[in-house]
Amino acid sequence: MNDQPEAGLPGPESGAGPDAGALETALAQKSALLHEIDHRVKNNLQLIASLILLQSRRTADPAARAALKTVLERVAAVATVHRRLFQNDPLSFDVADFIRDLTGDLAASAGRDDLEIALDLDHIAIPAASAAAFALVVNELLGNAVKHAFPPGRRGRVSVRLSNGDGLCRLTIADDGVGLGGQPPGFGLTIVKLLGQQLHADVQVEDAQPGVRATVIVPMTAVPKPDRASP
Amino acid sequence: MTAPDPLDVLIVEDEVLLAEELAFLVREAGLREVGRAMSSREAVALAAELTPDLALVDVHLRDGPTGVEAARLIVQDVGAVVLFMTANVARLPSDYAGACGVIGKPYSERAVKTALAYLEVCLRDGRAPGPPPLGLTLSPRYRELWDGGLAETG
Numbered sequence: 135m136n137d138q139p140e141a142g143l144p145g146p147e148s149g150a151g152p153d154a155g156a157l158e159t160a161l162a163q164k165s166a167l168l169h170e171i172d173h174r175v176k177n178n179l180q181l182i183a184s185l186i187l188l189q190s191r192r193t194a195d196p197a198a199r200a201a202l203k204t205v206l207e208r209v210a211a212v213a214t215v216h217r218r219l220f221q222n223d224p225l226s227f228d229v230a231d232f233i234r235d236l237t238g239d240l241a242a243s244a245g246r247d248d249l250e251i252a253l254d255l256d257h258i259a260i261p262a263a264s265a266a267a268f269a270l271v272v273n274e275l276l277g278n279a280v281k282h283a284f285p286p287g288r289r290g291r292v293s294v295r296l297s298n299g300d301g302l303c304r305l306t307i308a309d310d311g312v313g314l315g316g317q318p319p320g321f322g323l324t325i326v327k328l329l330g331q332q333l334h335a336d337v338q339v340e341d342a343q344p345g346v347r348a349t350v351i352v353p354m355t356a357v358p359k360p361d362r363a364s365p
Numbered sequence: 366m367t368a369p370d371p372l373d374v375l376i377v378e379d380e381v382l383l384a385e386e387l388a389f390l391v392r393e394a395g396l397r398e399v400g401r402a403m404s405s406r407e408a409v410a411l412a413a414e415l416t417p418d419l420a421l422v423d424v425h426l427r428d429g430p431t432g433v434e435a436a437r438l439i440v441q442d443v444g445a446v447v448l449f450m451t452a453n454v455a456r457l458p459s460d461y462a463g464a465c466g467v468i469g470k471p472y473s474e475r476a477v478k479t480a481l482a483y484l485e486v487c488l489r490d491g492r493a494p495g496p497p498p499l500g501l502t503l504s505p506r507y508r509e510l511w512d513g514g515l516a517e518t519g
């Protein structure tokens with residue numbers, strides 16, 4: 135911080151610095167503004183989710199309903215990011231907490247309490263700027279395992295691992311289900327591929343006999359640093 | 366009367382679409398929506414008139430950030446259990462204005478439904494069936510009050 139006194143402003147008796155009061159006021163205003171924007175963003179995301187949910191309830195066509203549901207899940211993944219974003223450090227994002235949150239939502243919305251989802255998560259903070267991209271990737275991969283790996287009646291296990299080492303954040307999502315069966319990628323896996331590029335990540339989705347194993351390796355250095363100096 | 370009466374729920378939310386969605390979730394959780402309010406004054410008056418078991422209260426209402434005071438009055442005058450639903454979790458007073466807890470916005474369908482089911486049991490039994498579900502934070506007072514099933518030490 136700069137200690138230079140502002141010309142023309144007499145310092146208060148306390149000796150806290152000539153314009154400490156003014157600085158404090160400006161800071162308080164900035165912080166109030168930030169909270170106001172944070173509040174707006176969260177409310178508006180809630181509004182978007184509500185609109186989609188309400189519309190899907192009025193939709194009779196099962197295919198249209200299913201499509202709205204996947205849109206809602208994607209929006210909800212981004213919304214979950216924002217719910218968590220301001221809780222601690224606004225510039226970084228805890229991936230493990232997010233995955234825990236998302237897992238509950240996905241299993242519940244799929245109505246599959248016969249699936250075991252095993253989490254083995256190190257606490258890893260990534261910059262807030264990468265949080266939505268990472269969250270969407272996790273959402274697609276985990277969603278696929280829950281939706282496609284186990285036909286009704288087939289029990290199974292999905293394991294999610296998150297670890298940190300050598301400057302790399304490693305995410306593995308593996309299921310012991312039916313496997314890809316040569317199915318071409320749809321929109322979900324396309325999102326994964328594109329966002330993987332954005333995150334400079336190495337993404338593999340492959341048959342693991344049994345099931346599917348998806349690996350995402352994100353270099354912690356390639357993602358933008360939570361640095362005030364960056365534009 | 367064999368089946369227990371469903372809990373009566375008052376929804377206090379100034380965004381009508383969010384209120385509409387909440388009403389859906391309340392119904393799906395097997396509870397009964399008895400009314401909706403958009404301002405603090407309306408909320409307090411409706412609560413006194415309808416004596417709900419549970420009030421879902423947003424902090425920002427039509428007349429400003431008045432949800433906290435409305436909650437305090439609803440708890441004191443009506444004896445309803447209040448649950449905050451707000452994007453401003455960090456700004457709640459440390460005593461939660463007497464409310465039982467908070468769900469942070471943006472919430473998921475699952476978070477609201479599991480929280481409502483959990484609170485229904487708490488209200489019926491006077492104790493928690495276990496730790497609160499993900500997405501629901503209990504106030505210190507209610508954590509103690511419903512302590513029964515919570516194996517927390519500390």
Ligand SMILES: Nc1ncnc2c1ncn2[C@@H]1O[C@H](COP(=O)(O)OP(=O)(O)OP(=O)(O)O)[C@@H](O)[C@H]1O
Pocket residue numbers: 204274278279280282283284309311312313314315317318319320321322323324345346
């Ligand atoms: N874990 C998995 N187990 C079995 N099959 C899978 C798995 N993941 C993906 N698949 C197969 O790959 C296909 C493509 O997946 P992708 O996520 O791209 O699209 P989708 O899930 O069908 O639709 P959406 O665009 O909504 O995600 C799926 O339809 C499915 O057949």
Ligand SMILES: [Mg+2]
Pocket residue numbers: 274277278322323
């Ligand atoms: Mg998919």
